Amino acid sequence: MIQWVRRTCSSLICRYGSTFLCIGALALSSSVTIAQEQDTLTIYLFRHAEKEAIGQDPDLTPAGVERAQTLQKVISEPEVTRLFSTNTRRTTQTIQPFSDEYEKEIEFYDPRDLEAFADTLRSLRGVIIVVGHSNTTPRLVSLITGQEIPDLDETEYDQLFIIQRFGGHIAMTRLRIPPFTP
16 A cells, blocks of 8 residues: 555656645555554463462462463564453463563453453454463453364463454464473
8 A cells, every 4th residue: 555655646746746645645545554453453362371289379380480481572562452361370470471571550350251351352452462271261262253262271381372353354373382491
Protein backbone atom coordinates (compact mmCIF):
# COMPACT_ATOMS: atom_id res chain seq x y z
CA MET A 1 0.00 0.00 0.00
CA ILE A 2 2.74 2.46 0.99
CA GLN A 3 4.71 1.71 -2.20
CA TRP A 4 1.57 2.32 -4.27
CA VAL A 5 1.08 5.68 -2.53
CA ARG A 6 4.69 6.69 -3.18
CA ARG A 7 4.43 5.78 -6.88
CA THR A 8 1.13 7.61 -7.16
CA CYS A 9 2.52 10.68 -5.38
CA SER A 10 5.55 10.78 -7.68
CA SER A 11 3.25 10.55 -10.67
CA LEU A 12 0.94 13.30 -9.36
CA ILE A 13 3.84 15.62 -8.52
CA CYS A 14 5.23 15.16 -12.03
CA ARG A 15 1.79 15.85 -13.57
CA TYR A 16 0.49 18.63 -11.36
CA GLY A 17 3.52 19.87 -9.42
CA SER A 18 1.57 19.65 -6.17
CA THR A 19 2.04 17.68 -3.02
CA PHE A 20 -1.48 18.39 -1.73
CA LEU A 21 -2.93 15.21 -3.21
CA CYS A 22 -0.01 13.18 -1.91
CA ILE A 23 -0.59 14.33 1.66
CA GLY A 24 -4.19 13.15 1.38
CA ALA A 25 -3.11 9.83 -0.10
CA LEU A 26 -0.52 9.31 2.63
CA ALA A 27 -3.10 10.11 5.32
CA LEU A 28 -5.49 7.60 3.75
CA SER A 29 -2.81 4.88 3.62
CA SER A 30 -1.89 5.58 7.25
CA SER A 31 -5.53 5.26 8.28
CA VAL A 32 -5.81 1.91 6.51
CA THR A 33 -2.62 0.67 8.17
CA ILE A 34 -3.76 1.83 11.62
CA ALA A 35 -7.19 0.21 11.16
CA GLN A 36 -5.53 -3.08 10.25
CA GLU A 37 -3.17 -2.90 13.24
CA GLN A 38 -6.01 -2.08 15.62
CA ASP A 39 -7.70 -5.39 14.83
CA THR A 40 -4.66 -7.56 15.54
CA LEU A 41 -4.24 -9.72 18.58
CA THR A 42 -1.47 -12.07 19.63
CA ILE A 43 -1.95 -14.19 22.73
CA TYR A 44 0.87 -16.29 24.18
CA LEU A 45 -0.53 -18.97 26.48
CA PHE A 46 1.51 -21.42 28.52
CA ARG A 47 1.36 -23.46 31.67
CA HIS A 48 3.33 -22.37 34.72
CA ALA A 49 6.91 -23.60 34.88
CA GLU A 50 8.15 -26.56 36.93
CA LYS A 51 6.82 -26.48 40.50
CA GLU A 52 7.89 -27.95 43.80
CA ALA A 53 6.17 -31.26 44.58
CA ILE A 54 4.98 -30.23 48.02
CA GLY A 55 2.29 -27.94 49.36
CA GLN A 56 -1.09 -26.66 48.24
CA ASP A 57 0.38 -23.55 46.54
CA PRO A 58 3.98 -24.49 45.70
CA ASP A 59 6.77 -22.24 44.45
CA LEU A 60 8.73 -22.87 41.27
CA THR A 61 11.74 -25.16 41.38
CA PRO A 62 15.13 -23.74 40.30
CA ALA A 63 14.47 -25.33 36.87
CA GLY A 64 11.07 -23.60 36.84
CA VAL A 65 12.67 -20.22 37.57
CA GLU A 66 15.09 -20.82 34.67
CA ARG A 67 12.20 -21.80 32.37
CA ALA A 68 10.27 -18.64 33.29
CA GLN A 69 13.31 -16.51 32.44
CA THR A 70 13.86 -18.46 29.21
CA LEU A 71 10.23 -17.97 28.16
CA GLN A 72 10.59 -14.23 28.68
CA LYS A 73 13.60 -14.24 26.36
CA VAL A 74 11.94 -16.50 23.77
CA ILE A 75 8.80 -14.35 23.63
CA SER A 76 10.65 -11.25 22.56
CA GLU A 77 8.01 -8.65 21.73
CA PRO A 78 8.71 -4.91 21.49
CA GLU A 79 5.60 -4.23 23.54
CA VAL A 80 3.21 -6.32 25.61
CA THR A 81 -0.26 -4.96 26.24
CA ARG A 82 -1.47 -7.06 29.19
CA LEU A 83 -0.32 -9.89 31.47
CA PHE A 84 -2.77 -12.41 32.93
CA SER A 85 -2.26 -15.17 35.49
CA THR A 86 -4.22 -17.22 37.95
CA ASN A 87 -3.61 -16.18 41.53
CA THR A 88 -1.15 -18.89 42.57
CA ARG A 89 2.56 -18.68 43.41
CA ARG A 90 3.67 -20.91 40.54
CA THR A 91 1.80 -18.93 37.87
CA THR A 92 2.72 -15.49 39.20
CA GLN A 93 6.37 -16.54 39.55
CA THR A 94 6.26 -17.76 35.92
CA ILE A 95 4.89 -14.48 34.58
CA GLN A 96 6.98 -12.23 36.86
CA PRO A 97 9.93 -11.90 34.41
CA PHE A 98 7.46 -10.43 31.87
CA SER A 99 6.10 -8.01 34.46
CA ASP A 100 9.64 -6.90 35.27
CA GLU A 101 10.67 -6.56 31.61
CA TYR A 102 7.58 -4.71 30.37
CA GLU A 103 6.77 -2.87 33.61
CA LYS A 104 3.19 -4.16 33.53
CA GLU A 105 1.00 -5.23 36.41
CA ILE A 106 -0.15 -8.85 36.51
CA GLU A 107 -3.92 -9.16 36.21
CA PHE A 108 -5.56 -12.19 37.78
CA TYR A 109 -8.30 -14.22 36.10
CA ASP A 110 -10.66 -16.78 37.57
CA PRO A 111 -9.82 -20.27 36.27
CA ARG A 112 -13.34 -21.40 37.23
CA ASP A 113 -14.88 -19.05 34.63
CA LEU A 114 -12.79 -19.64 31.51
CA GLU A 115 -15.68 -18.88 29.12
CA ALA A 116 -15.94 -15.30 30.40
CA PHE A 117 -12.16 -14.91 30.36
CA ALA A 118 -11.99 -16.22 26.78
CA ASP A 119 -14.60 -13.60 25.80
CA THR A 120 -12.46 -10.92 27.45
CA LEU A 121 -9.34 -12.10 25.61
CA ARG A 122 -11.17 -12.14 22.26
CA SER A 123 -12.21 -8.51 22.79
CA LEU A 124 -8.64 -7.26 23.32
CA ARG A 125 -6.03 -5.93 20.90
CA GLY A 126 -2.26 -6.05 21.06
CA VAL A 127 0.05 -8.64 22.61
CA ILE A 128 -1.25 -10.57 25.61
CA ILE A 129 0.52 -13.13 27.80
CA VAL A 130 -1.52 -15.66 29.78
CA VAL A 131 -0.13 -18.16 32.29
CA GLY A 132 -2.34 -20.99 33.49
CA HIS A 133 -2.34 -24.66 34.39
CA SER A 134 -2.26 -28.07 32.69
CA ASN A 135 -6.05 -28.01 32.29
CA THR A 136 -6.87 -24.29 31.98
CA THR A 137 -4.36 -23.37 29.27
CA PRO A 138 -5.54 -25.96 26.69
CA ARG A 139 -9.17 -25.17 27.57
CA LEU A 140 -8.61 -21.45 26.92
CA VAL A 141 -6.95 -22.23 23.59
CA SER A 142 -9.95 -24.39 22.66
CA LEU A 143 -12.46 -21.71 23.68
CA ILE A 144 -10.70 -19.01 21.67
CA THR A 145 -9.85 -20.99 18.53
CA GLY A 146 -12.59 -23.61 18.39
CA GLN A 147 -9.92 -26.34 18.08
CA GLU A 148 -10.11 -29.11 20.64
CA ILE A 149 -6.88 -29.24 22.66
CA PRO A 150 -6.51 -32.02 25.28
CA ASP A 151 -5.27 -31.25 28.79
CA LEU A 152 -1.52 -31.30 29.29
CA ASP A 153 0.08 -34.10 31.25
CA GLU A 154 1.12 -33.14 34.78
CA THR A 155 4.77 -33.48 33.73
CA GLU A 156 4.45 -31.26 30.62
CA TYR A 157 5.83 -27.77 31.08
CA ASP A 158 7.15 -27.21 27.56
CA GLN A 159 4.05 -26.25 25.54
CA LEU A 160 3.64 -22.71 24.21
CA PHE A 161 0.43 -21.80 22.36
CA ILE A 162 0.37 -18.71 20.17
CA ILE A 163 -2.99 -17.44 18.95
CA GLN A 164 -2.96 -14.69 16.34
CA ARG A 165 -5.91 -12.77 14.99
CA PHE A 166 -5.61 -10.58 11.92
CA GLY A 167 -8.95 -9.09 11.02
CA GLY A 168 -11.42 -11.93 11.32
CA HIS A 169 -8.87 -14.71 10.80
CA ILE A 170 -7.52 -16.75 13.72
CA ALA A 171 -4.41 -18.93 13.59
CA MET A 172 -2.94 -21.08 16.35
CA THR A 173 0.64 -22.28 16.60
CA ARG A 174 1.86 -24.79 19.16
CA LEU A 175 5.55 -24.85 20.05
CA ARG A 176 7.63 -26.96 22.36
CA ILE A 177 10.13 -25.07 24.52
CA PRO A 178 12.62 -27.68 25.82
CA PRO A 179 13.89 -27.46 29.39
CA PHE A 180 16.70 -25.06 30.05
CA THR A 181 19.91 -26.76 31.12
CA PRO A 182 22.73 -24.51 32.35
